[in-house]
Amino acid sequence: xxRLEQQLTFSRELDKLKGVLRQSMLMDASRRENSAEHSxxxxxxxxxxVEHVEEPVNLVRVLKMLLVHDVVEIxxxxxxxxxxxxxxxxxxxxxxxxxxxxGLLPDEQGRELRGxxxxxxxxxxxxxxxxxxxxxxxxxxxxxxxGGQSWKKHGVTRAQVMDRMRAVEIGLPKVWxxxxxxxxxxxxxxxxxx
Amino acid sequence: xxRLEQQLTFSRELDKLKGVLRQSMLMDASRRENSAEHSxxxxxxxxxxVEHVEEPVNLVRVLKMLLVHDVVEIxxxxxxxxxxxxxxxxxxxxxxxxxxxxGLLPDEQGRELRGxxxxxxxxxxxxxxxxxxxxxxxxxxxxxxxGGQSWKKHGVTRAQVMDRMRAVEIGLPKVWxxxxxxxxxxxxxxxxxx
Numbered sequence: 539x540x541r542l543e544q545q546l547t548f549s550r551e552l553d554k555l556k557g558v559l560r561q562s563m564l565m566d567a568s569r570r571e572n573s574a575e576h577s578x579x580x581x582x583x584x585x586x587x588v589e590h591v592e593e594p595v596n597l598v599r600v601l602k603m604l605l606v607h608d609v610v611e612i613x614x615x616x617x618x619x620x621x622x623x624x625x626x627x628x629x630x631x632x633x634x635x636x637x638x639x640x641g642l643l644p645d646e647q648g649r650e651l652r653g654x655x656x657x658x659x660x661x662x663x664x665x666x667x668x669x670x671x672x673x674x675x676x677x678x679x680x681x682x683x684x685g686g687q688s689w690k691k692h693g694v695t696r697a698q699v700m701d702r703m704r705a706v707e708i709g710l711p712k713v714w715x716x717x718x719x720x721x722x723x724x725x726x727x728x729x730x731x732x
Numbered sequence: 733x734x735r736l737e738q739q740l741t742f743s744r745e746l747d748k749l750k751g752v753l754r755q756s757m758l759m760d761a762s763r764r765e766n767s768a769e770h771s772x773x774x775x776x777x778x779x780x781x782v783e784h785v786e787e788p789v790n791l792v793r794v795l796k797m798l799l800v801h802d803v804v805e806i807x808x809x810x811x812x813x814x815x816x817x818x819x820x821x822x823x824x825x826x827x828x829x830x831x832x833x834x835g836l837l838p839d840e841q842g843r844e845l846r847g848x849x850x851x852x853x854x855x856x857x858x859x860x861x862x863x864x865x866x867x868x869x870x871x872x873x874x875x876x877x878x879g880g881q882s883w884k885k886h887g888v889t890r891a892q893v894m895d896r897m898r899a900v901e902i903g904l905p906k907v908w909x910x911x912x913x914x915x916x917x918x919x920x921x922x923x924x925x926x
Contacts, residue, residue, distance in 0.1 A: 541783075542781075542784065542906070542907065542910060545780045545781060546873070546910070548780065549773070549776065549777055549780060549870075549873070550759065550873060550877060552773060552776055553758060553759040553760075553773070553874070553877075554759075554760075556758055556765065556769045556773075557758065557760065557762065564747060564750055564751065565744065565747040565748075566747075566748075566751065568751065571750065572769065574768075574769040574772045574773065575750045575766065575768040575769045575772065577772050578768045578769065578771050578772035578775070578799065579743070579746060579747070579750075579768065581772070581775060581795070581799050582743065582746055582799050582800065583743055585796055585799065585800075585845075586739045586742065586743060586837075586841070587736075587739060589735075590736065597792055598791055598792040598795065601775070601792065601795045601799075602779055605772065605775050605776050605779065605795075606776065606779075643780075647780070651779075676743075679740070679743070679744060680747070683744060683747075712736070713736065716736060716740070
C-alpha cells in the first residue's frame with residue numbers, strides 16, 4: 539500500500555469511534571455521547587482555554603493528542619471512570635488496540651500518534667497535563683447540565699468526583715475553583731452523593 | 733462575566749452541534765453523521781494528510797479552522813451540498829449564526845475564530861484550501877463506504893459530484909486521482925448516476 543492508502547485505511551477505521559458510547563449524556567439528555575464527538579469537544583476546549591495554563595504548551599501537540607487520545611476504544615471500548623473491575627484490565631486491552639490501530643499507518647506516523655496517546659496516558663508533559671484536565675472538565679459539564687443521570691445511575695459520591703477531578707487542579711489550576719463550584723452544584727442538586 | 737465564564741458558556745453552546753445531522757451516514761450505515769463528529773474526523777484527516785499539501789500550511793490554523801468550521805450550523809442547520817434552494821439562503825443564515833455564537837466569546841477570541849470560519853468559507857488561503865479539500869474528501873468516503881444511500885436518495889449525478897470535488901483538486905492535487913477512482917467506483921456500483 540502507498541502511504542496515502544495506509545492513511546485513508548486508518549481514517550476509515552476511525553469512523554468506528556463514532557459508535558463507541560460513553561456514559562456521559564449530551565447536555566440536552568437526549569442520548570449518550572460518543573467518543574468521536576467527545577474528542578471534538580475537548581479539542582475545541584483546548585483552543586478556548588489555552589490562556590489559562592500555567593506551564594506553556596505547544597497547542598498543536600495538545601490538539602493532536604486530544605484528537606487521537608480515545609481511538610484505542612475502537613477495540614477496547616470506553617471504560618467508565620468509576621468502574622474498578624474494568625479499569626483493572628483497561629491497560630492491557632488498550633495496549634493491544636494501540637498496536638493494531640496505529641499499526642495501520644506508515645511506520646513513523648503511527649509511532650508519532652501512538653507516542654502522543656502514551657504521553658496523554660502518562661500525564662507528565664505540560665501538554666498531557668493540560669489535555670487530561672480538559673478530559674475531566676468536559677465530562678463534569680456534560681453530567682451537570684444533563685441532570686446528572688450518569689452519576690445517579692452509578693451512585694457516584696463527592697469523594698469519587700473530587701478524586702477524578704484532581705487532574706484539573708494539576709493541569710488547569712486557574713479553573714479548579716470553577717470545578718469545585720460544579721461539584722457543589724452537583725451535590726446540592728442531588729446528582730452526586732455526599 | 734469573566735473570560736472563563738464566557739468561554740465555558742460558548743463550550744456549553746457547542747454541545748448542540750452534536751445534534752445537527754448531516755446527509756452523510758456513518759460508514760456502517762447505522763445512522764446519519766452529526767456535524768461534531770464530522771468535524772473531529774476532518775481534524776484527524778488534517779493531521780494525517782498534511783504531507784500531501786503543495787502549498788505549506790500552518791497546521792494549528794487548519795485544525796482550529798476545521799474544529800469550528802461548522803458551528804454556525806447550530807443555528808443555521810446543515811445545508812445539503814446539492815440542495816440549491818437552501819444553498820441560496822445559506823450565507824445570510826450562517827452570518828447571523830456566526831454573529832450570535834462567536835459573540836458569546838471574549839471579543840478578540842470571538843473575532844479570531846469567526847475570522848477562521850470566514851477564511852474557510854472564502855477558500856483563498858493555503859490553510860482554507862487544504863481544509864476545504866478535506867471537507868470534500870471525508871464525505872465522499874462516508875458516502876461510498878456506507879453504500880451510497882445519501883447519493884441515491886437525492887439522485888446525485890457524476891457531474892454534480894465532480895463539481896463538488898473540485899476543492900480536492902485545488903487543495904490536495906496529489907489526492908485527486910484517488911478521488912476520481914472513488915467517483916468511478918460510486919458510478920460503477922450504481923450509487924451515483926452517470
